[in-house]
Amino acid sequence: MTRVWKWNRPVTVREVLEDLQKERSIAYTTVMTVLDNLHQKGWVRRESEGRAYRYEAVSTRAAYAAALMNEAWSQSDNAAAALVAFFGMMSEEQRHALQDAMRIVQLPETPDGDDGNAGTPGDENPASPDGPGGR
Secondary structure, eight states: HHHHHHTTTEEEEEHHHHHHHHOOOOOOOHHHHHHHHHHHHEEEEEEEEEEEEEEEEESSSHHHHHHHEEEEEHHOOOOOHHHHHHHHHHHHHHHHHHHHHHHOOOOOTTTTTTTSOOOOOOOOOOTTTTTTTTT
C-alpha cells in the first residue's frame, strides 16, 4: 500500500516492481499477487489497461490508519483502558498532533455558550436531585 499511496495515482505492477527493485530483489509475480490480494480485500481498485491493470488506493493513508485504530479500539473490552494505554505510548509529537486533531473536531459553541453536548431544555437528568427519584 505504501507504494500505491506514494504516487497518489493509478499504478501498474511494473511501476511498483521497478520501485521496489531499487531496494531489494523481488519477482514480478510476487508484486502482482500482493496487488491482487489488496484488490480482493477491497483496499485498492483496479482498471484494465491493455493486458495489465492499473491499481489505485480506495482510501487515503490517513483514513486507512484511522480505520485500523478504530478496529483495534473497538475490539477492546475496556475502551477507556485501551485509550489510556495508547496515549501512554505516544511521543510528545504525537500528543501534540492529537491535541490539534481534537481542536479541529470540537463541536462549535452555540450563541448561548452551549457546546451542544448538554441536553435540551426540559430533559431530565436522572443523576440530578431534580430528576426522577430526586426531590
